[in-house]
Amino acid sequence: MRVLGIETSCDETAASVVALREGAEPEILSSVVLSQIEEHAAFGGVVPEIAARAHVEALDGIVDAALANSGLKLADVDAVAATAGPGLVGGLIVGLMTAKAVAAAARKPLLAINHLEGHALTARLTDGLDFPYLLLLVSGGHTQIVLVRGVGDYQRWATTIDDALGEAFDKTAKMLGLPYPGGPNVERVAKEGDATRFAFPRPMKGSAQPDFSFAGLKTAVRQAATAVAPLSDKDVADICASFQAAVSDALSDRVGRSLARFREEFPDIAEPALVVAGGVAANKAIRAALEEQCARRGFRFIAPPHELCTDNAAMIAWAGIERIRAGLRGEDAFRFVPRSRWPLDEVSAPVVGSGRRGAKA
Numbered sequence: 340m341r342v343l344g345i346e347t348s349c350d351e352t353a354a355s356v357v358a359l360r361e362g363a364e365p366e367i368l369s370s371v372v373l374s375q376i377e378e379h380a381a382f383g384g385v386v387p388e389i390a391a392r393a394h395v396e397a398l399d400g401i402v403d404a405a406l407a408n409s410g411l412k413l414a415d416v417d418a419v420a421a422t423a424g425p426g427l428v429g430g431l432i433v434g435l436m437t438a439k440a441v442a443a444a445a446r447k448p449l450l451a452i453n454h455l456e457g458h459a460l461t462a463r464l465t466d467g468l469d470f471p472y473l474l475l476l477v478s479g480g481h482t483q484i485v486l487v488r489g490v491g492d493y494q495r496w497a498t499t500i501d502d503a504l505g506e507a508f509d510k511t512a513k514m515l516g517l518p519y520p521g522g523p524n525v526e527r528v529a530k531e532g533d534a535t536r537f538a539f540p541r542p543m544k545g546s547a548q549p550d551f552s553f554a555g556l557k558t559a560v561r562q563a564a565t566a567v568a569p570l571s572d573k574d575v576a577d578i579c580a581s582f583q584a585a586v587s588d589a590l591s592d593r594v595g596r597s598l599a600r601f602r603e604e605f606p607d608i609a610e611p612a613l614v615v616a617g618g619v620a621a622n623k624a625i626r627a628a629l630e631e632q633c634a635r636r637g638f639r640f641i642a643p644p645h646e647l648c649t650d651n652a653a654m655i656a657w658a659g660i661e662r663i664r665a666g667l668r669g670e671d672a673f674r675f676v677p678r679s680r681w682p683l684d685e686v687s688a689p690v691v692g693s694g695r696r697g698a699k700a
Contacts, residue, residue, distance in 0.1 A: 343416045344656025347434030348426025348454045350375040350385045352397045354405035355652035359660050365464050369408035370653045371401050380519045391429030398437050413445045420659025423451035424678030431677035450659040451675040455683045457654035458616040459487050461643045464657040473601050478617030479505030482551050484597045490665040495684035496597050501554035505619050511560050515575045525579045526622050532580030537563050539585040544592040587628035598636045612639040620648040
């Protein structure tokens with residue numbers, strides 16, 4: 340089975356071909372990702388209209404490159420899978436409409452994929468992980484702990500009650516005058532800082548409520564920066580290091596509660612696993628804190644390679660393969676309308692951001 344995946348949910352234009360042969364491990368035959376960082380850097384964040392136009396200009400060439408790198412022609416693939424949500428609706432339209440055209444012209448099946456499901460299933464592509472397992476999804480738009488029981492079967496155990504963690508990183512970077520993207524630059528500068536200088540709060544730590552919160556921490560960073568302004572390079576490094584330490588500590592505490600719950604609900608699983616996915620999962624300090632928490636509780640810690648933590652099309656192609664194998668192709672993808680909001684768990688009541696467009700988290 341060979342599936343062409345297309346991803347355009349935010350500011351990466353990506354295409355990939357993933358293959359699964361009988362009796363063999365899955366194989367990423369090609370993965371092409373074009374970042375738009377330079378286009379958005381001047382604005383300090385992603386501009387939806389610029390992102391959509393960039394996808395229009397680049398996507399055909401990216402798809403051609405992915406096919407060429409895989410050694411296959413379009414006629415050789417068995418299906419086309421495209422991100423249909425959640426994300427910036429302009430980019431989603433570009434990717435899904437392109438996938439519809441490609442699939443129709445080649446007479447191939449089309450699958451509309453939830454971007455979050457791509458992240459949720461990546462560990463099965465890279466590590467062959469069995470169900471069930473816990474997923475910590477940390478990105479610019481989401482911070483959630485999800486029980487992954489099977490393909491299409493997800494239960495949200497915790498979510499943020501305000502900001503997503505990636506958003507907190509980006510806004511902290513902007514307050515401190517660091518360039519876009521914020522997350523990698525905060526991590527880079529934090530290496531030179533003193534993580535004990537600023538006593539930032541650990542939001543929700545020790546709370547019986549399982550959720551996350553980062554708005555108060557972001558406010559504490561702004562107050563600290565204002566108190567010591569004008570900021571020297573040392574001040575910025577110390578604030579970044581202290582912020583990153585607070586985040587790592589809070590995440591570890593919140594995740595620990597869900598690990599304990601998993602142990603209670605699945606006592607017969609000898610080696611339970613925590614999977615960490617999303618762009619923030621690339622942060623080494625956060626990974627180290629979560630690895631320590633997992634080791635303490637007897638959990639296997641799995642974080643996909645950096646290039647598969649951030650947005651990519653290999654995870655979308657793999658989610659397509661998983662859905663085909665499970666017989667879950669869903670509604671007619673040629674009639675599917677892109678969804679800017681599309682929670683993995685559509686049963687649990689939303690905590691924040693529910694409105695006309697649907698639940699955010």
